[in-house]
Amino acid sequence: xxxxxxxxxxxxxxxxxxxxxxxxxxxxxxxxxxxxxxxxxxxxxxxxxxxxxxxxxxxxxxxxxxxxxxxxxxxxxxxxxxxxxxxxxxxxxxxxxxxxxxxxxxxxxxxxxxxxxxxxxxxxxxxxxxxxxxxxxxxxxxxxxxxxxxxxxxxxxxxxxxxxxxxxxxxxxxxxxxxxxxxxxxxxxxxxxxxxxxxxxxxxxxxxxxxxxxxxxxxxxxxxxxxxxxxxxxxxxxxx
Numbered sequence: 203x204x205x206x207x208x209x210x211x212x213x214x215x216x217x218x219x220x221x222x223x224x225x226x227x228x229x230x231x232x233x234x235x236x237x238x239x240x241x242x243x244x245x246x247x248x249x250x251x252x253x254x255x256x257x258x259x260x261x262x263x264x265x266x267x268x269x270x271x272x273x274x275x276x277x278x279x280x281x282x283x284x285x286x287x288x289x290x291x292x293x294x295x296x297x298x299x300x301x302x303x304x305x306x307x308x309x310x311x312x313x314x315x316x317x318x319x320x321x322x323x324x325x326x327x328x329x330x331x332x333x334x335x336x337x338x339x340x341x342x343x344x345x346x347x348x349x350x351x352x353x354x355x356x357x358x359x360x361x362x363x364x365x366x367x368x369x370x371x372x373x374x375x376x377x378x379x380x381x382x383x384x385x386x387x388x389x390x391x392x393x394x395x396x397x398x399x400x401x402x403x404x405x406x407x408x409x410x411x412x413x414x415x416x417x418x419x420x421x422x423x424x425x426x427x428x429x430x431x432x433x434x435x436x437x438x439x440x441x442x
Contacts, residue, residue, distance in 0.1 A: 332425030356430030
């Protein structure tokens with residue numbers, strides 16, 4: 203993902219060498235492969251009972267936290283992370299993979315693989331935490347990487363949409379990080395956030411927009427986005 207003013211490099215023979223159309227960081231490619239492999243395992247390899255078991259022990263269920271943790275297994279410990287690798291259908295998986303490629307790439311190029319792994323873990327937990335707070339004691343099942351992807355979107359709002367006077371002929375991930383205030387004052391960021399929140403309000407009202415992707419956990423989206431937007435500076439190695 204680079205600015206339109208970048209020029210293609212020339213090869214040794216003086217001819218322009220165009221970059222590949224799909225040039226994702228290894229960490230983003232690995233994440234997409236993992237969620238794809240987990241989906242294939244559940245949809246085409248495991249039996250229906252085994253798939254239900256995988257969702258029960260890997261999905262995030264708020265009701266677990268209403269019982270003494272000492273009287274149950276350790277699912278409460280790992281499911282705030284493992285749910286982000288589970289998907290309920292092809293539409294759900296495909297939609298998340300596309301947005302993961304779009305927003306994961308610039309964030310990974312900026313913060314590196316190690317920080318990206320930590321970012322995924324913490325944003326997954328943050329998304330699940332808000333979902334838990336709004337669905338306490340419910341036996342609902344939360345799955346999908348949407349919360350993490352929303353966190354990546356929030357993080358991108360801090361650097362990927364700088365004001366015009368700060369743009370240079372450089373790659374997107376090298377733009378200066380904006381303060382929270384400057385981000386909110388940016389017309390581009392404000393419009394992006396407005397459209398994003400409107401989309402989640404539509405999801406909350408149960409209006410289908412993207413085919414059969416099941417019940418959309420907009421609460422996890424909000425939790426992830428706020429985490430990425432407000433706390434991105436903790437993961438950003440670049441100084442303002």
